[in-house]
Amino acid sequence: MDDKTLELLEGLREVAIGYGLDIIGAIVILIIGWTIAGWARRVTARGLGRMERMDATIKPILANMVRYVVLLFVAIAVLARFGVETTSIIAVFGAAGLAIGLALQGTLSNIAAGVMLLILRPFSVGEAIDAGGIAGTVEEVSLFTTTLKTVDGLYISAPNSTLWGATITNFSRNPLRRIQLVVGISYDDDLEAGVSLMKSLMMDDDRVLKDPEPQVIVSELGASSVNLTLRCWATTDDYWSTLFDLTKTAKLKIDEKGFSLPYPQMDVHVRDNKAT
Numbered sequence: 629m630d631d632k633t634l635e636l637l638e639g640l641r642e643v644a645i646g647y648g649l650d651i652i653g654a655i656v657i658l659i660i661g662w663t664i665a666g667w668a669r670r671v672t673a674r675g676l677g678r679m680e681r682m683d684a685t686i687k688p689i690l691a692n693m694v695r696y697v698v699l700l701f702v703a704i705a706v707l708a709r710f711g712v713e714t715t716s717i718i719a720v721f722g723a724a725g726l727a728i729g730l731a732l733q734g735t736l737s738n739i740a741a742g743v744m745l746l747i748l749r750p751f752s753v754g755e756a757i758d759a760g761g762i763a764g765t766v767e768e769v770s771l772f773t774t775t776l777k778t779v780d781g782l783y784i785s786a787p788n789s790t791l792w793g794a795t796i797t798n799f800s801r802n803p804l805r806r807i808q809l810v811v812g813i814s815y816d817d818d819l820e821a822g823v824s825l826m827k828s829l830m831m832d833d834d835r836v837l838k839d840p841e842p843q844v845i846v847s848e849l850g851a852s853s854v855n856l857t858l859r860c861w862a863t864t865d866d867y868w869s870t871l872f873d874l875t876k877t878a879k880l881k882i883d884e885k886g887f888s889l890p891y892p893q894m895d896v897h898v899r900d901n902k903a904t
Contacts, residue, residue: 654706661702669695741792742771750796760794762786804837805867807860811878812853814888819846822856825885829877830860835870837861853890 673691704718746769751757756765757776764776764784774791776784799805813822823844830842842860849855858878862870882889 650709650711654709657702657705657709661699661705665695665698665702668698737789738772738787741788742769742773744792745769745774745788746771751798751801755798755800757799758797759786759791762791762794800864803864804861805864807836807858807862807867807871807874809858809871809874809878810847810855811858811882812850812855812890813882814890815854817854817887819854821885822854822887825881825887826856826858826878829881830858830874833870833874833877835862835866836874837863852892 669691672694673687676687676690679687745751751766751769753766753769757763762776762784764778764782766774767777767783768775771788773785773787776786778784811826813819823846826844827842830836830844831838836842837860840861842858845857845859847855847857858874860874879889
């Protein structure tokens with residue numbers, strides 16, 4: 629065996645002695661870290677699975693995020709085993725993350741809002757909502773946008789950050805909804821008879837709930853009418869049809885019973901200022 633071969637073998641022996649334990653340690657760290665990452669993912673998925681209110685779309689995403697975070701720390705630990713300065717690597721990752729975050733600020737805000745909407749569930753698919761003037765029935769909720777269908781058949785794709793930053797009114801979450809209707813009668817009409825008439829038309833509608841009991845309130849003495857406010861409860865599904873039918877029935881009953889629906893009017897008095 630010549631001298632060059634001996635030198636090569638000696639060099640390999642020194643490398644094996646110097647880095648052998650580090651290589652073995654790195655392999656052990658990788659195996660243990662990979663196992664822990666998988667375990668953390670399963671535990672997270674199992675815990676999220678018990679949260680019934682959380683959307684099924686977000687559960688695997690959060691579980692995988694936990695796994696990747698664990699693997700990132702495992703990679704840093706392996707590099708540290710070989711003597712690599714991990715502080716600078718972490719700083720580079722931090723700077724890169726900051727730059728990416730600034731570049732994708734709008735997109736990331738939509739993702740963050742989407743996650744919050746999927747976790748907190750202020751609305752679900754199939755519910756009717758109004759959020760900052762954007763109204764419709766929820767068709768789909770994704771990480772970036774929410775799709776709504778309006779009453780006239782239009783589809784609106786709204787950024788999640790817009791919805792999350794607005795006041796959300798959910799019309800479907802409560803199975804019951806109160807109907808309020810204002811009907812004006814003349815000052816010359818019998819007030820008690822008018823109140824009784826409005827009460828009876830609500831009681832005669834099968835869709836109107838009898839508990840709580842419908843109410844008729846003299847709410848305002850207007851410029852040309854005495855305004856009666858009708859209040860009753862119906863199921864959310866029957867809300868609009870009941871409101872429209874009560875409005876129509878109120879007009880028919882008023883005409884039938886001889887009441888009058890006053891309209892704004894102005895009395896003009898002419899004064900004669902001619903000197904006598």
